[in-house]
Amino acid sequence: MIARVRAGEAEAYAQLVRAHTGVALRAAVAFGAGADAEDVVQSAFLKAYQSLGRFREGAAFRPWLLRIVVNETRNTVRSAGRARAVAGREAILRGADPAIPESADPAVAALAEERRTLLTAALDELSEDHRRVVTYRYLLEMDEAETAQALGWPRGTVKSRLNRALKKLEKKLGTATDGLGADRQGPGGGEGHE
Numbered sequence: 001m002i003a004r005v006r007a008g009e010a011e012a013y014a015q016l017v018r019a020h021t022g023v024a025l026r027a028a029v030a031f032g033a034g035a036d037a038e039d040v041v042q043s044a045f046l047k048a049y050q051s052l053g054r055f056r057e058g059a060a061f062r063p064w065l066l067r068i069v070v071n072e073t074r075n076t077v078r079s080a081g082r083a084r085a086v087a088g089r090e091a092i093l094r095g096a097d098p099a100i101p102e103s104a105d106p107a108v109a110a111l112a113e114e115r116r117t118l119l120t121a122a123l124d125e126l127s128e129d130h131r132r133v134v135t136y137r138y139l140l141e142m143d144e145a146e147t148a149q150a151l152g153w154p155r156g157t158v159k160s161r162l163n164r165a166l167k168k169l170e171k172k173l174g175t176a177t178d179g180l181g182a183d184r185q186g187p188g189g190g191e192g193h194e
Contacts, residue, residue, distance in 0.1 A: 002061065006052060017045055020062060023140060024069045030135045031073040040076050044069040063142065063150035070132065070150075122172040130165035137162055 004012035024044060028037040048068050055064060123131055136147040137158075147162075148155045 002052065002055060002057075005049075013049060016061060020065055023062065024065060027066050027069045027135075027140055028073050030139045031070050031132070032077045033073045036076050037073075040072045041069060044072045047072065060146060060149060063146045066136070066140065066142075066150045067152065118173060119169075122169050125172060126165055126168060129161055130168065133158060133161045134165045134169070 001012055001016060005016065021041065024041045025037055028040040028044075033040040044065065048065050051068070055061075123134065126134070132151060133147065136142045136150055137144070142150065144155055144158055148158045151158065153161075
């Protein structure tokens with residue numbers, strides 16, 4: 001496909017854009033583009049097209065593109081200010097949720113929303129590297145090799161940083177959700193561990 005684009009076939013690039021727009025938008029939102037996600041993705045596709053000469057033959061396109069999307073998102077967030085970006089991301093994440101069926105238990109829906117909010121807050125507290133590796137691996141559903149390529153890290157670095165990030169998330173979420181679970185018994189709800 002890349003060879004066809006390099007040969008000047010415009011429809012080939014249009015096919016790449018159509019195939020990767022969804023994941024590019026999810027990446028932009030996950031990394032904080034908020035309401036600017038579509039603009040970020042459009043800019044990233046333009047930059048990717050302009051940079052195809054530097055695309056390594058035989059490499060996977062998706063991780064390479066997502067790296068450009070994340071860089072564009074970072075530039076957008078930096079210029080717009082972190083507080084505005086976090087608020088926009090949370091609003092879009094809430095707005096992107098599927099409608100809750102009428103038959104769903106409102107208490108279950110409220111608990112799910114609370115957990116989603118806690119997860120978003122916990123992700124925001126991680127270092128940038130830890131947040132990026134968790135987002136690529138789990139929110140964008142990339143495998144380990146694609147994550148390594150997108151981040152430009154060796155696979156061993158992806159494994160170790162992902163492991164550390166998940167431990168930090170577990171600690172943050174374990175502490176934050178102590179009072180949320182109905183299955184916890186006794187006073188303190190898990191306090192005093194670690």
